Amino acid sequence: MTFEPLASDFYGYADLLTDREKEALASLRDYLETEVKPIVNGHWEAATFPHETVKGLAAQDVYSFAWEETRPFENSAVFRGFVALELARVDASIATLVGVQNGLAMGSISVAGSPEQRREWLPKMAAGDVVGSFGLTEPDSGSDSAQGLRTVATRDGDEWVLNGSKRWIGNATFGDITVIWAKSAEDGQVKGFIVPRATPGFTATKIEGKQSLRIVQNADITLEDVRVPEANRLQNANSFRDTAKVLRLTRAEVAWAAVGNSIGAYEAALRYARERVQFGKPIASHQLVQDHLVTCMGNITASLGMVVRVSQMLDAGTQRDEHSALAKAYTTARMRETVSHAREVLGGNGIVLEYDVARHFADAEALYSYEGTREMNTLIVGRALTGSAAFV
Secondary structure, rough: OOOOOOOOOOHHHHHOOOOOHHHHHHHHHHHHHHHHHHHHHHHHHOOOOOOOOHHHEEEEEEEOOOOOOOOOOOOOOOHHHHHHHHHHHHHHHHHHHHHHHHHHHHHHHHHHHHHHHHHHHHHHHOOOOOOOOEEEOOOEEEOHHHHHHOEEEEEEEEEEEEEEEEEEEEEEOOOEEEEEEEEOOOOEEEEEEEEEHHHOOEEEEOOOOOOOOOOOOOOEEEEEEEEHHHHHHOOOOOOHHHHHHHHHHHHHHHHHHHHHHHHHHHHHHHHHHHHHHEEEEHHHHHHHHHHHHHHHHHHHHHHHHHHHHHHHHHHOOOHHHHHHHHHHHHHHHHHHHHHHHHHHHOOHHHHOOOHOOHHHHHHHHHHOOOOHHHHHHHHHHHHHHOOOOOHH
């Protein structure tokens, strides 16, 4: 299958990819265009999840690329970023499914699990046989998770007893396991636990009424005397620093997804501008419409340059928290601008799902907020610049 560079990759960053990486991207793009894109508007409107995509995406290896136990070929962080971009270019909810499964849930097990836990869980999750969630955020603890975590884990012989609650947990209504982060009653340190959904005392309730990422099945989770064996405690999760290692990896991929969501909106607006005729000619030939489109392209190109470099730094082992934080803060802010310009190109049709821009426009709000708000990521970068923490 031949790889065609996206016209929105204006400076040709895909040239950095190997032939094998381009081949994998071409296959993924074909699957997304033929199997996913035709169904997402219906599922978005109904706030339902297309469960068939879990296995379909697994067949494209999207859960497999990052991990030693599962990767089908050696690949770069830049390539994995382009995977996130291609997913979000079609639908940000599908990109979020993969981000939760591959980045957060599998990432937790890869970063903080023992070799035995990695061997047990990662292949099953890569194949789509086990769907995972990431249980960190709580009803009263979001940005202050490092200090404000209220879920408690109490040791009882060879088991741990979990009590508390979680909020906004993607995939949790139908997933098989959730990685629950809780403070140990013994030492006050944050630890991670693999909790099957069928465990007594574990309840996941779908959050209704969302106006963004409506396909994603976010849940409120309650944990009432949930008993987890010591074997399900992530053996290398000893403090919030280990949780932060997972977030460092996934924050950059959210930045890539923001670029993809921007591209999806831009491409839909460009297509519409070429087809929509007003005053006897396509609106693409109107000066003010071209201004909107060029602004979109500038935002996309600047953001793409930033995420490519951050991923190169990840491969080189030089990426720090402030690098991924700046990328997430910047690209999601530019995404917000881009989807607004794209919506404006469509006029009244910009609020109708049929033309795709409305979905990208709405979904941008969730990408802008999750995996660290702009304010929190700004403070992470500000601390690095000044040497002074200004979080409180």
